[in-house]
Amino acid sequence: MSIILDHVSYIYGKDTPLAVAALKDVSLQFPDGQFVGIIGHTGSGKSTLVQHLNGLLRASSGHIYFNGEDIYDKDFDMKKLRSRVGLVFQYPEHQLFETDVFSDVCFGPKNLGLDKREVELRAYDALRKVGLPDELFYQSPFDLSGGQKRRAAIAGVLAMKPEVLVLDEPTAGLDPKGRDEILDQVKNLQISTGMTILLVSHSMEDVAEYVDRIVVMNGGSVMYDGTPREVFRHYKELEEAGLAAPQVTYMMHRLKERGLDVDVDATTIEEAADTVMQALGRSGKQRQKS
Amino acid sequence: MLRDITLGQYYQTESVIHRLDPRVKLGGTLLYIISLFFYKNPLGYAVAILFLAIVIRLSHVPFRFMVKGMRAILFLLILTVGFNLFLTPGTELISFWRLTITKEGLQTAVTMAVRLTILIIGSSIMTLTTTPNNLTDGLEKMMGPLKIFRVPVHEVAMMMSIALRFIPILLEETDKIMKAQIARGADFESGNIFKRAKALVPLLVPLFISAFRRANDLALAMESRCYRGGEGRTKMKPLVYRKRDWIAYGCIVLYLAVGITLGRLVWTRA
Numbered sequence: 025m026s027i028i029l030d031h032v033s034y035i036y037g038k039d040t041p042l043a044v045a046a047l048k049d050v051s052l053q054f055p056d057g058q059f060v061g062i063i064g065h066t067g068s069g070k071s072t073l074v075q076h077l078n079g080l081l082r083a084s085s086g087h088i089y090f091n092g093e094d095i096y097d098k099d100f101d102m103k104k105l106r107s108r109v110g111l112v113f114q115y116p117e118h119q120l121f122e123t124d125v126f127s128d129v130c131f132g133p134k135n136l137g138l139d140k141r142e143v144e145l146r147a148y149d150a151l152r153k154v155g156l157p158d159e160l161f162y163q164s165p166f167d168l169s170g171g172q173k174r175r176a177a178i179a180g181v182l183a184m185k186p187e188v189l190v191l192d193e194p195t196a197g198l199d200p201k202g203r204d205e206i207l208d209q210v211k212n213l214q215i216s217t218g219m220t221i222l223l224v225s226h227s228m229e230d231v232a233e234y235v236d237r238i239v240v241m242n243g244g245s246v247m248y249d250g251t252p253r254e255v256f257r258h259y260k261e262l263e264e265a266g267l268a269a270p271q272v273t274y275m276m277h278r279l280k281e282r283g284l285d286v287d288v289d290a291t292t293i294e295e296a297a298d299t300v301m302q303a304l305g306r307s308g309k310q311r312q313k314s
Numbered sequence: 315m316l317r318d319i320t321l322g323q324y325y326q327t328e329s330v331i332h333r334l335d336p337r338v339k340l341g342g343t344l345l346y347i348i349s350l351f352f353y354k355n356p357l358g359y360a361v362a363i364l365f366l367a368i369v370i371r372l373s374h375v376p377f378r379f380m381v382k383g384m385r386a387i388l389f390l391l392i393l394t395v396g397f398n399l400f401l402t403p404g405t406e407l408i409s410f411w412r413l414t415i416t417k418e419g420l421q422t423a424v425t426m427a428v429r430l431t432i433l434i435i436g437s438s439i440m441t442l443t444t445t446p447n448n449l450t451d452g453l454e455k456m457m458g459p460l461k462i463f464r465v466p467v468h469e470v471a472m473m474m475s476i477a478l479r480f481i482p483i484l485l486e487e488t489d490k491i492m493k494a495q496i497a498r499g500a501d502f503e504s505g506n507i508f509k510r511a512k513a514l515v516p517l518l519v520p521l522f523i524s525a526f527r528r529a530n531d532l533a534l535a536m537e538s539r540c541y542r543g544g545e546g547r548t549k550m551k552p553l554v555y556r557k558r559d560w561i562a563y564g565c566i567v568l569y570l571a572v573g574i575t576l577g578r579l580v581w582t583r584a
Contacts, residue, residue: 080496103501107499113493113494118523119498119516120520121516131500135500180498184499
């Protein structure tokens with residue numbers, strides 16, 4: 025049970041003078057239950073990559089396997105794939121269209137051809153999962169605040185009960201509180217349901233704090249693929265690719281330069297605090313001895 | 315999916331035709347189209363095609379690119395030719411089943427096909443070599459005298475350039491919303507006409523909302539830069555006729571003279 029991309033390339037505007045290669049020979053594997061961050065500069069191919077995962081874009085060359093089946097096979101059921109790989113686009117609130125939030129969330133499961141009861145159950149469940157207050161369920165989606173609209177839109181995808189949830193920049197344009205709330209809920213979802221989650225972002229802080237693995241895209245190809253610790257070790261190269269490591273990484277390197285024996289691989293504030301305390305404790309003890 | 319539309323598109327390159335004043339191109343295109351309706355013999359069309367070929371050559375736009383835009387009107391072309399071919403009464407040429415091709419029918423069909431094709435290619439040269447902004451600038455200047463009759467020329471031109479500017483943005487937006495709804499299991503491609511029309515609701519509602527939002531933002535942006543209509547407004551790049559524009563006008567007049575002389579006089583003598 026996994027998604028495998030095998031030498032996937034994609035060219036926008038193929039056979040025209042304006043052809044642009046957006047993906048170049050990308051091979052990746054996403055096992056079940058993993059929380060993966062996909063990061064990259066604007067135009068690095070992140071969004072193009074995720075649109076391949078549910079068949080919205082068809083690779084110019086290469087293969088994609090979902091649970092061992094080639095999704096470009098003639099008898100492969102694309103509609104089924106789309107119900108199992110849920111894709112939340114950038115600014116998903118722009119796709120809301122119904123007269124009330126609840127009906128909008130019902131749109132996805134209704135399209136799956138489920139009966140009314142099941143559709144409504146799933147919609148309630150999804151709305152609860154994203155933490156939208158009950159009194160908003162029957163309001164017009166256009167009367168909600170920005171953060172609430174976004175949750176309603178994410179619920180619209182969750183209601184399809186996907187096995188893989190792909191979020192393209194889910195925190196773009198939100199304030200820090202809204203951002204943390206959404207990311208916390210996504211993390212909870214992964215823990216409680218065992219869903220595979222792919223988070224596209226260009227915020228290193230967001231990614232470092234939540235994900236198990238980071239894929240760095242640069243110019244249409246995979247630049248790094250590993251745990252946050254492994255990837256942020258290359259913070260100098262990341263800068264050259266127009267990205268940056270979390271501020272904590274820079275802080276740790278500075279401290280190390282000044283002679284404090286900290287673990288430079290710390291990527292979150294908690295880890296950093298631990299290693300600083302440790303380093304201070306040890307050096308403190310050493311000072312007492314001498 | 316929606317990126318393939320070439321009709322009315324601008325083709326970025328460097329050429330004499332690109333550099334011409336938009337007024338020359340607008341006027342020239344208009345005169346060229348009118349001239350096509352004057353010709354009564356093949357010689358006139360030959361002159362028109364020759365003139366077109368020279369302009370295409372000068373414009374540096376690949377001919378292939380223009381033909382691609384023609385695909386959109388292929389259906390119209392076939393329909394016109396078909397109707398003219400079979401439904402014109404006259405001397406019978408070939409007849410099979412219930413269809414009869416007459417000499418007159420064949421003549422009109424061929425004339426119509428040639429006329430339509432060069433008419434469309436001719437006018438597409440204008441849009442291919444002129445940026446939308448330039449085009450509306452030219453229109454505004456040309457319609458300037460209408461201000462006397464209280465026609466809001468500047469406003470019309472501004473609306474046109476905004477509309478043109480928003481076409482690619484809204485196309486992109488449509489593409490995005492369509493994908494988002496497909497990802498939620500929407501189906502735009504199957505079912506009968508009513509089902510399909512209903513399937514468009516999840517696409518059209520967000521599209522309209524986004525268009526209104528963008529219009530609102532644009533209005534605010536324009537107001538905050540003190541836009542208050544065309545009264546007393548100057549241009550950064552005012553349109554000024556140069557030597558090449560007068561030469562171009564000369565060429566058009568020359569073409570009209572040659573075309574109309576050959577296209578009409580020879581016929582009356584024959």
